[in-house]
Amino acid sequence: MSMTTIAATAVELDAEGFFVHPEQWTDDMAPEIARAEGIDALTDAHWTVIRFMRAQYFEKGTGPTVRVLGKTSGVSVKELYQLFPKGPAKIAAKIAGIPKPRGCI
Amino acid sequence: MPSGVREMTKQAVILGGGTGGTLVANRLRRLFTDTELAITVVDQDDRHVYQPGLLFVPFGLTHPEDIVRPRARQLHDGISFVERAIDHVDIESNEVHLVDGRVLGYDVLVVASGAVLVPEETEGLTGPGWMERVFTFYTPEGAAALGAAFATFDGGRVVVNVVDMPIKCPVAPLELCFLADWYFRERGIRDRVDLVYVTPLDGAFTKPVASARLGQMLADKGIELITEFNTGQVDGETNRLVSFDGREVPFDLAVVVPLHGGASYVGRSPGLGDELNFVPTDEHTLQSKAAPNVFVIGDAANVPASKAGSVTHFEGETLVHNVHRFLSGEPLVDGFDGHANCFIETGFHKALLIDFNYDTEPLTGHFPSAVGLPLLKESHLNHLGKLMFQWLYWHSLLPGRDIPGISSTMPTAGKAHHPSLAEQE
Numbered sequence: 001m002s003m004t005t006i007a008a009t010a011v012e013l014d015a016e017g018f019f020v021h022p023e024q025w026t027d028d029m030a031p032e033i034a035r036a037e038g039i040d041a042l043t044d045a046h047w048t049v050i051r052f053m054r055a056q057y058f059e060k061g062t063g064p065t066v067r068v069l070g071k072t073s074g075v076s077v078k079e080l081y082q083l084f085p086k087g088p089a090k091i092a093a094k095i096a097g098i099p100k101p102r103g104c105i
Numbered sequence: 106m107p108s109g110v111r112e113m114t115k116q117a118v119i120l121g122g123g124t125g126g127t128l129v130a131n132r133l134r135r136l137f138t139d140t141e142l143a144i145t146v147v148d149q150d151d152r153h154v155y156q157p158g159l160l161f162v163p164f165g166l167t168h169p170e171d172i173v174r175p176r177a178r179q180l181h182d183g184i185s186f187v188e189r190a191i192d193h194v195d196i197e198s199n200e201v202h203l204v205d206g207r208v209l210g211y212d213v214l215v216v217a218s219g220a221v222l223v224p225e226e227t228e229g230l231t232g233p234g235w236m237e238r239v240f241t242f243y244t245p246e247g248a249a250a251l252g253a254a255f256a257t258f259d260g261g262r263v264v265v266n267v268v269d270m271p272i273k274c275p276v277a278p279l280e281l282c283f284l285a286d287w288y289f290r291e292r293g294i295r296d297r298v299d300l301v302y303v304t305p306l307d308g309a310f311t312k313p314v315a316s317a318r319l320g321q322m323l324a325d326k327g328i329e330l331i332t333e334f335n336t337g338q339v340d341g342e343t344n345r346l347v348s349f350d351g352r353e354v355p356f357d358l359a360v361v362v363p364l365h366g367g368a369s370y371v372g373r374s375p376g377l378g379d380e381l382n383f384v385p386t387d388e389h390t391l392q393s394k395a396a397p398n399v400f401v402i403g404d405a406a407n408v409p410a411s412k413a414g415s416v417t418h419f420e421g422e423t424l425v426h427n428v429h430r431f432l433s434g435e436p437l438v439d440g441f442d443g444h445a446n447c448f449i450e451t452g453f454h455k456a457l458l459i460d461f462n463y464d465t466e467p468l469t470g471h472f473p474s475a476v477g478l479p480l481l482k483e484s485h486l487n488h489l490g491k492l493m494f495q496w497l498y499w500h501s502l503l504p505g506r507d508i509p510g511i512s513s514t515m516p517t518a519g520k521a522h523h524p525s526l527a528e529q530e
Contacts, residue, residue, distance in 0.1 A: 066335065066349075067269055067364070068380045078337065081349040087333075102409070 006032050011097075018093060018100045022057060025097025033095045037086065046083055046095075049075055053096040063093045063101035115142050115432055118201055118211040120191060121368075122148035122176035124156075124503070125403030125417045126217030130184045132425040132505035139183050142432075145209060147201065149190040151176050154245060155498055156273065157414060157491075160280055160450065162248035163255055164288050169245035172495075179503045191218075194374040196396045213398050213428055216384050218371070220273055220404040220412055224363035227268050227339060234341020239359045242281060243273065254358060255288065260297030261357030266346055267304050268336045268364050273404055273412045275311060276459075278302070278362050279319055280450045286326045287452030300328040303346060303354055305335050312466040315459055318481050322451065336361075365412070367405055383407040388463065389439035391424045398431065400424055409463065410443045418502050419444040419513040425505075444515040446472070448491035456487035462515040471519035473510060480520065 004013050007029045012020040019025055030050060034042050042050075052073045057063050066089045070077035080088035089101050117133060119126045130146050137144075158172035177186040190204045194214065201209040222243055224230045230239065240251040265282050272278075282302050289295040302309070302323060308316035309323055309330060323330050337349035339361060346354040367382030377395045378384050385394040386406040393399040402424050403417035410416045423440030430437055443463030448456045458478050459467035471477040478487055501508055 064380075065269075071380050077349060081335075081337075085350055087335075087350075 014099070016100060019097040020099070022054070022098045025054075029097065030095050033097075037084075037091050037094060039084070039091075039095075042095075043083075045075065045079070046092075049073060049080065049083060049088070049092050050096040053092050053098060057093075057096075057098040063089065063096070063098050065089050065101055114140055115212040116210060117142050117144045117213050117215065117428070118209050119144065119146045119215040119217055120194075120201065120370075121216070121218035121403075121405070122146045122180070122186065123153060123217065123219050123403070124414050124498075125219070125405070125420070126215065127153070127176070127179045127503045128418065128421045128505045129215050129217060129402055129424060130505075131179075131181050131503065132421055133428065134181050134183055135505065136425055136429055143185070144183070145185040145187060146176075146180060147187045147189060147191060147203070147209070148176055149188070151186075151188050153179055155495060157498075158495060159242055159245065159248045160277055160284070162245070163242050163251040163281070164284055165252060165256070169249050173245065174499070179499070181504070191368075191370040192373065193370055194377055196374065196376055196399060199398065211398070213400065213432060214396075215424070215428070216371075216377075216393065216399065216401045216405045217403055218368035218405050220271075220365040220383075221368055222363045223366050224361075226364045227336060227361075229341060230268075230339040230361060230363060232339075232341055234344070237341075238344060238357070239339055239341050239361060241361055241363055242277075243362060251360060255285075258298070258358060260294055262299040262301065262355060263358050263360070264301045264303055264346065264354055264356035265360045266302075266334075266336055266354075267306075267362045269305050270311075271412055272362050272365050274447070275411055275413075276319075276447055276449045278304075278360075279309060279323070281360060282323065282328050283326065283449075283451045286328060295327075300326075301331060301354065301356075302328055303331045303334045303336070305333065307332050312461065314469075315461075315467040315481060318457075319449075322483075365404075371405070379407055381407075388443065389423075389441050390427055390437040391420055391441055392427060392431070392437060400428055400431075408443070411445045411447070413445055413447060414498070414502070415446040416444070418508075419446075421505060422507070422513045440513070442514050444513060446511070448487055448494065450488065450491055451483050454488050455483040455485055456491045457481055457483050458487045458490065460515060460520075465515060465517075465520075468520045470521040473512070473516040474518040477519055 011024040053063050084091040119130050153174050153176040155172040158167050161167040192202045192204045194201050199211050236250050242248040242251050265278050267278050289298045309320040310316040335349045338347040371378035371382040384401045386401040386408050388408040393401050402420050404412040427437045446460045450456045460472050461467040469481045472480050
């Protein structure tokens with residue numbers, strides 16, 4: 001765990017850079033996190049996914065996996081990889097300020 | 106029988122006559138008299154497959170007909186078996202609707218319908234080359250076809266790929282790699298075969314200590330490991346796996362473990378399942394989150410445990426006791442700890458054993474106590490354990506008996522307490 005400053009606000013991140021407290025996240029933090037992940041500009045499609053990730057997290061206690069995202073977000077898995085090339089579930093969760101989605105075992 | 110007594114009889118309906126459905130039916134039959142509880146098991150066919158046996162079919166070590174038995178015959182007297190597909194469940198009116206229009210009312214429902222393969226969800230997987238160059242060993246037909254292909258294979262690149270988790274028996278694809286290494290050595294052509302394991306995980310397995318051990322075993326056997334590969338397409342014309350992020354893995358023969366989902370009727374049952382048709386379930390009580398009188402066992406549940414027969418067996422005890430408590434109006438118990446116990450066949454008449462639960466990853470040591478089978482270490486004894494398990498499955502596990510000396514909760518007595526990798530040997 002470490003404290004970091006994003007958009008001039010102190011937030012707590014875990015060892016892999018995911019938010020520990022999703023309620024610390026605000027919209028204006030997203031572009032800054034995205035740039036650090038190599039995404040220069042957030043499009044409407046990115047925002048659709050970010051909002052969906054947060055809604056799912058607050059409803060279910062974990063962000064969705066890529067496959068569930070593809071089935072439920074209205075954005076196909078192929079498009080998801082175009083939006084977040086380094087891995088949609090992980091990177092979108094990071095930008096959306098929620099903990100790392102719990103994988104399957 | 107006086108009609109008054111008849112009306113007291115509660116109805117239990119169990120969906121699925123596989124490992125979980127069968128052992129729950131038989132355990133419930135022992136726990137309740139016929140007048141207390143009527144038990145009905147529903148399945149779409151009468152073929153009970155001993156699924157751990159599928160691994161051995163491609164190598165000619167067993168045959169499909171040797172691992173399939175009638176479902177109805179595994180059920181004790183006083184259990185009804187209905188061979189019919191399910192259309193949907195109405196959790197509001199407590200009814201199961203079958204495809205022929207029949208309706209089964211229930212007081213308590215047990216979902217035991219497992220996981221199904223959905224190869225059609227992966228682009229190209231069931232297209233050109235399917236069952237010719239691209240196989241799965243997760244069905245009797247697929248395992249047999251793969252066996253025929255292996256028998257005439259005289260060299261080239263064999264790629265074993267897991268498309269995405271969750272899958273049944275997460276160690277099975279690794280076992281297939283180990284056995285393929287052995288098989289091609291026995292045939293004297295191992296030097297002409299490249300073996301490659303392609304996984305969406307960041308290592309050979311999900312849990313760190315076991316992942317390191319199994320990763321080392323792949324390396325020792327000369328099996329290439331490709332990680333974090335999310336298969337987007339299987340191209341059976343140019344013989345390549347293509348990941349969503351554009352990486353390619355060529356093959357001459359591909360063994361693919363397709364995506365899994367829950368049974369399709371779950372998706373047609375409002376409020377019962379999640380996006381993948383698995384049923385949201387309390388991981389300790391095994392009561393569904395859909396309705397208090399719906400319980401879930403085995404692969405059908407979304408609990409964070411491996412989808413494996415041992416898990417299903419260990420769940421059985423908690424589940425039937427909680428069904429009893431529910432019908433008696435008593436509070437449920439948090440009995441299930443996520444216990445899994447898996448033999449991993451490694452070839453050359455050896456196997457290793459892993460034992461873990463929700464909180465404890467697979468560790469080294471011995472099972473079930475300091476004197477016992479070695480954990481996370483290859484031995485001939487573990488291989489014999491794996492072979493013996495098929496007998497125990499039909500004669501002890503399905504009848505719903507406890508296996509002597511093996512508790513439902515995970516034993517800790519024989520486990521190394523400080524699982525550093527340095528201590529493994």
